[in-house]
Amino acid sequence: MAITGGYGFLGWHTACRLRALYKSEVVRLGRQDFADPARLASALADVDAVIHIAGVNRAPDNEAEAVEKGNVVLATALIDALRALERSVDVVYANSVQAELDNPYGRGKARASELLKAATSELDGQFADLLLPNLFGEHGRPGYNSFVATFAHEVAAGRVPTVTGDRDIPLLHAQDAAAALIAGLGSDTRVTVDGEPLAISEVLAFFQETHELYRERGEVPDISTKMRRNLFNTYRAAVFPDMWPISPEVHADKRGELFETVRAHGGAGMTFMSTTLPGEKRGEHYHLHKVERFFVVKGEAEIELRRLLHEEVVTFHLSGDKPSFIDMPALWVHNIRNVGDTDLVTMFWADQLLDMKNPDQFPETIASKVSE
Incomplete structure (x- = not known):
């Protein structure tokens, strides 16, 4: 074809x-x-x-x-x-x-x-x-x-x-x-x-709302309808990679530290955690529509992203010393690798509940080369 x-x-x-x-x-x-x-x-x-x-x-x-x-x-x-x-x-x-x-x-x-x-x-x-x-x-x-x-x-x-x-x-x-x-x-x-x-x-109006919530504060606007999610992904493509990473305010006292990981204004969502051993990698896939956030809580991580059917790789280094997050844009292959000496603790958030029959997740490696 x-x-x-x-x-x-x-x-x-x-x-x-x-x-x-x-x-x-x-x-x-x-x-x-x-x-x-x-x-x-x-x-x-x-x-x-x-x-x-x-x-x-x-x-x-x-x-x-x-x-x-x-x-x-x-x-x-x-x-x-x-x-x-x-x-x-x-x-x-x-x-x-x-x-x-x-x-x-x-x-x-x-x-x-x-x-x-x-x-x-x-x-x-x-x-x-x-x-x-x-x-x-x-x-x-x-x-x-x-x-x-x-x-x-x-x-x-x-x-x-x-x-x-x-x-x-x-x-x-x-x-x-x-x-x-x-x-x-x-x-x-x-x-x-x-x-x-x-x-x-x-x-x-939607883009202005999104700019105020997302670009300035990392908050996810109401994406409870298909149109709003599609417009949101369009805006996310326009601000990638310039707006990343984002480091939220850390509130610390004698008990320890507290910080927000996700603030969403509407729609479904799910959160999960992972630990990754030194040298190991997660991801190596892409999504057609899903909004996915990688929040590094502890350890040292390298996140790589490559636009599908392109070769240039965008790389970010995130550290638990300064808790930060990056949202994976749609149609970009991505992974996260532990580049430190201790366990990497990562929180993941997605805007949709996992549907095993239609997970909107397609395997591909960052290393795949695409000839133009």
């Missing part, structure tokens, strides 16, 4: 989901592949399905013609590569609800859909056309992917974005969009994927 736009926002989320739930290693195609027809055809040589996400929704100086033609050019390049295979390949198209509107982006997406459907049918493949609403999620590009990404980064930086023309916008998390695209594989259909309507001002 291949994903065009595989290194972009939705492409990355889709590749992550396929890796987590289906153990599928996909061919990820980017700009360089589309710039060379022979290279694109070669990359598709062994695939039986393509999720076509690559698209153009912005252009230099907001040139309308470039946006409209750009999506058609990408679709045409993919079609030429598929025809060169001389066999059937199923295609799932990440279309947009804008395709039903008369604007440059919508016209370009609509025309690309028509071309892809005709070519896939000609090659005896199945074509699924999914019209997606406004997408948001972890690691969206501010000023490009959505206003949600822009607001998250602006608020995280301590700025206050301006809301103009406040209205409800149907929003869909990128993992839900990825799930819909994957479900479309092997089908011949046209589906409009619904988002959850949310006012622009509500999104801003």
Whole structure:
């Protein structure tokens, strides 16, 4: 299977989901592949399905013609590569609800859909056309992917974005969009994927609430609904790794010391403790949605994190001499290792009760290398 736009926002989320739930290693195609027809055809040589996400929704100086033609050019390049295979390949198209509107982006997406459907049918493949609403999620590009990404980064930086023309916008998390695209594989259909309507001002208000509670104090806001949790994870991606670690105030007297480990304002949660022997390691997994906190109470710990399908590793050193915690961002592989000479005592908190049938925990090592 291949994903065009595989290194972009939705492409990355889709590749992550396929890796987590289906153990599928996909061919990820980017700009360089589309710039060379022979290279694109070669990359598709062994695939039986393509999720076509690559698209153009912005252009230099907001040139309308470039946006409209750009999506058609990408679709045409993919079609030429598929025809060169001389066999059937199923295609799932990440279309947009804008395709039903008369604007440059919508016209370009609509025309690309028509071309892809005709070519896939000609090659005896199945074509699924999914019209997606406004997408948001972890690691969206501010000023490009959505206003949600822009607001998250602006608020995280301590700025206050301006809301103009406040209205409800149907929003869909990128993992839900990825799930819909994957479900479309092997089908011949046209589906409009619904988002959850949310006012622009509500999104801003949530990020401002989160900034005050989370960025400034390490407190978890109310994430009792799926939308609030998804917005929270979007904000967490915007502040990682800059806000970590956090060391709460320690209250000490003749009896000993006391400090808060978690203050959550709504939703489920569970807490557990562990001791880890010197040199031993825990973790080596990632989550799609779960919020997880590592709080080092005693001993010396090294925490490593690597964004899924990337190679750069972020490392933190935490010590029980100054009790501190770090929250693991969604879609980042993480572990914790005892680098001291005594037992490491760690408190863990998660925002959801453990469900053994659906634990939202996927094994992977920090050391795994991903070729770009």
